[in-house]
Structures are given as structure tokens and as C-alpha cells.
Amino acid sequence: MEDNQELQQQIDILKKKISKLENSRKDQLSIAVVSGDMDKILAAMVISLAAAAMDTQVKLFFSFWSLSALRDKKKSAPGKDFISKMFGIMLPKGKDKLSLSNMNMAGMGPMMIKYLMKKQNVMSLGEMFKSAGELGIEIAICEMSMGLMGFKKEEMIDYPKLRYCGATTFVADAGQSSIQLFI
Amino acid sequence: MTTEELKGITTNLIVDARGTACPGPLLAAKKAIGDVESGEIMEILSADEGTKVDIPRWCEKMEHEFLGTLEEDSYTRLFLRKA
Numbered sequence: 001m002e003d004n005q006e007l008q009q010q011i012d013i014l015k016k017k018i019s020k021l022e023n024s025r026k027d028q029l030s031i032a033v034v035s036g037d038m039d040k041i042l043a044a045m046v047i048s049l050a051a052a053a054m055d056t057q058v059k060l061f062f063s064f065w066s067l068s069a070l071r072d073k074k075k076s077a078p079g080k081d082f083i084s085k086m087f088g089i090m091l092p093k094g095k096d097k098l099s100l101s102n103m104n105m106a107g108m109g110p111m112m113i114k115y116l117m118k119k120q121n122v123m124s125l126g127e128m129f130k131s132a133g134e135l136g137i138e139i140a141i142c143e144m145s146m147g148l149m150g151f152k153k154e155e156m157i158d159y160p161k162l163r164y165c166g167a168t169t170f171v172a173d174a175g176q177s178s179i180q181l182f183i
Numbered sequence: 184m185t186t187e188e189l190k191g192i193t194t195n196l197i198v199d200a201r202g203t204a205c206p207g208p209l210l211a212a213k214k215a216i217g218d219v220e221s222g223e224i225m226e227i228l229s230a231d232e233g234t235k236v237d238i239p240r241w242c243e244k245m246e247h248e249f250l251g252t253l254e255e256d257s258y259t260r261l262f263l264r265k266a
Contacts, residue, residue: 050206050237053213054244121230122204131210 023176028057030174031181036065036091038098038110038125044183045128051179052135059177061170063142067149068092069125070141070156077152084150091149094157095125133160140165140173184251189262192250195223201230201258208234209241216247219265224250230258238263 029051033044048058062070073094080088092098103109117124123131132139138161146153146164153164174180184192198215200208208229219225227238235252238261242249250262 046206050209053206053209054241055213120204121202121207123207135210135213 025178026057026176027055028059028173028177029179029181030059030061030170030177031183032061032063032170032174033066033183034064035101035183036068036098037101038095038113039100039102040183041066041069041095041098042125042128044181045125045132047181048137049128049131049135052132052137056179058132058135058137059173060137060139061142061165061173062139063145063167063170064148065091067141067145067151069095069098070139070159071151072155072157073097075155077155080150080152087150095129098125129157129159136161138163140169142167142170184262186251186253189251189253189260192224192262194226194262195219197226197228199228200234201228204231205233205237207231209237212238212241216245216265221265224262224264227261227263228258229261235259235261 029048031044031048033041035041044060048060051058068091071092071094073096098110099107100109100113114124116122139159141156141162141164143164143166145151156162196215196219198211200211203211208227208231212225212227215227216225227234229235229238239249241247242263246266248264248266250264252262253260
């Protein structure tokens with residue numbers, strides 16, 4: 001009887017260890033998206049969509065400059081202090097207003113890229129975010145960056161799986177992912 | 184499969200992804216594969232060069248059997264059997 005109990009205990013310990021192992025390398029992609037450049041957001045979205053098409057779970061963590069890409073151009077948030085208002089004016093309002101990391105040429109670059117993307121049948125950023133939502137790609141927004149930039153939740157895009165969290169959540173997600181990227 | 188075999192194949196579903204670049208054809212394939220039964224054959228039409236490499240990799244991961252490609256003038260036909 002005691003032997004049985006001991007065996008059961010050992011099995012339970014093993015089960016716990018196995019589930020820990022299974023969770024340590026999930027078929028999951030985690031990207032820390034920090035850059036707010038149009039080309040880099042594009043890269044993050046294309047890789048995410050390819051991963052989602054491969055049935056890989058995708059978790060994006062948006063922080064710092066990348067938050068601009070998640071602003072909704074039609075929304076505004078009242079009651080901001082002076083600095084937050086200034087940040088709001090200085091930073092791009094939404095994914096259509098992002099600049100390029102190279103060859104920006106005062107806005108000419110993005111215009112040319114958008115023209116070329118259309119010509120080459122590449123999905124627009126808007127279409128990519130829509131597909132991402134349909135494919136269940138999760139977007140987590142860094143709460144601390146929100147405060148830093150003075151953005152409010154009311155001015156962010158409508159997205160099916162949008163949540164707000166801290167760096168710990170990203171680290172926890174990334175720790176379970178077999179692919180981790182920083183863009 | 185040989186070119187001759189592919190030419191004579193009956194496909195259960197044709198996905199026309201010629202109007203989109205990477206990752207469009209892959210997303211189209213993912214969307215369409217749900218409409219095909221296991222063991223049935225799906226054909227993807229793509230004008231995107233990268234897709235020729237990407238779809239076999241996708242099949243490998245999803246455990247579908249990649250059957251091969253047929254080149255047309257301005258696009259490629261890619262064949263696979265659903266797992």
C-alpha cells in the first residue's frame with residue numbers, strides 16, 4: 001500500500017516535469033516590436049502572418065516607438081496633460097503615417113513604398129493587421145510605454161486580441177516560445 | 184510526381200492566389216485547406232517566386248504531401264495532398 005503511494009507520488013512529480021518541458025518549447029513565436037518604422041512594422045507583420053499560416057501561435061509585444069502603429073487615426077483621448085499632448089502631435093498617428101528607417105525623404109519614401117507595394121500586390125499594413133486579427137495573432141501593449149508616451153487606451157485601434165501588460169508577460173511568453181525575435 | 188502525372192491530376196480545389204505577393208499565397212492556402220477533405224488534392228496558383236519554396240515548407244510543417252509544381256507562362260501551379 002505504501003509502495004503504491006510512493007509510486008503515485010513519483011508519477012505525479014514526473015507528470016509535472018513533463019508538462020513543464022512541454023510548455024518550455026511551444027510551437028509559438030514571440031516578437032518584441034520596439035521600432036515604429038514602417039519597414040520594421042511590416043517585417044514584424046509579414047513574419048507573424050507566415051507563422052500563423054503555419055499554425056504557429058503568435059504573440060506580439062508592442063513597446064516604445066511601435067505604439068504609434070497601434071493608434072487609431074479616427075480616435076482621440078481627451079484630458080491629456082501638456083507633454084502628452086505634444087507627444088501625441090509629434091508622433092505618427094497610426095500605421096498609415098509611419099516613416100521609413102531609410103530613405104524616408106520627408107515622407108516621399110513611404111509614399112513610394114506604398115505605391116510599389118500596391119503595384120507588386122503586397123498587402124497593405126491595414127490588411128495585414130486585419131488578417132492578423134482573423135488568424136488569432138495576439139497583440140500585447142506595454143503598459144509602461146503607454147504611460148511614457150502619454151497614450152490612452154481609448155485612442156488605440158480596435159483589435160480582437162489586444163491586451164495591456166508589462167515586460168514580465170513578454171518574458172513569460174517568450175520563454176515558452178520556440179522562436180523569439182526583437183524588431 | 185512527374186510533370187506528366189501532374190498534368191493528368193484531378194484537383195478537388197483550385198486556389199487562385201496570383202493577385203497577391205508573400206505572404207498572401209500562404210494565407211490563401213491556409214484559408215482554403217479547411218474546405219478540402221483529408222486525402223484530397225488542392226492546387227495553388229501563384230505568381231510569387233518565393234511561394235515555390237514556401238509552400239513545400241508549409242506542407243512539411245502541416246504534414247500535407249507536396250506533389251510538385253507545373254510552370255505556366257506567368258505563374259506556377261503547386262499541388263498538394265491534404266494530410
